[in-house]
Amino acid sequence: MKSNTSVLLSVAVAILGFIVISVSGINIPGQYLFVIGALATGLAIQFIPTTKSTNTSEEANTADFTTATLYVGNLPYRANEMAIRTLFSEHGKVISVRLMKDKHTGKRRGFGFVEMPEEDAKNAIAALNEYEFQDRSLKVREANERAPRNDDNSEN
The missing domain is CATH 3.30.70.330 (RRM (RNA recognition motif) domain)
Incomplete structure (x- = not known):
């Protein structure tokens, strides 16, 4: 469950970062954006509550x-x-x-x-x-x- 959440969150952070950078005109190299996105995703996942899988x-x-x-x-x-x-x-x-x-x-x-x-x-x-x-x-x-x-x- 967390791996799916982290992938979705990573994609969301990447899209959000791209939009912010495009609109603001700030020139930040891609590798720095990647590191920032990975750190933000890692921190965010720590606070996402895990749901216990329920039996069907x-x-x-x-x-x-x-x-x-x-x-x-x-x-x-x-x-x-x-x-x-x-x-x-x-x-x-x-x-x-x-x-x-x-x-x-x-x-x-x-x-x-x-x-x-x-x-x-x-x-x-x-x-x-x-x-x-x-x-x-x-x-x-x-x-x-x-x-x-x-x-x-x-x-x-």
């Missing part, structure tokens, strides 16, 4: 509930995030959609995850598990927590 109703709503992550399997490879979001949105609020891709080929792997509020997730599971979507029978269930990954190859 959507931001406030997302913080007021617990979420559940759903595993969605047997997805058609041609399905994209928007198609899955649209399908799940019919059963509640969708917070995020992540479709998994092979890291070497970049092709979709046929499964993904949808994050929803807990109540909406229960509705989506009931409605969409075994649902025919683009000629595939979806598998929808609550996702399991990912096990911690052990990157070192030693067996302990």
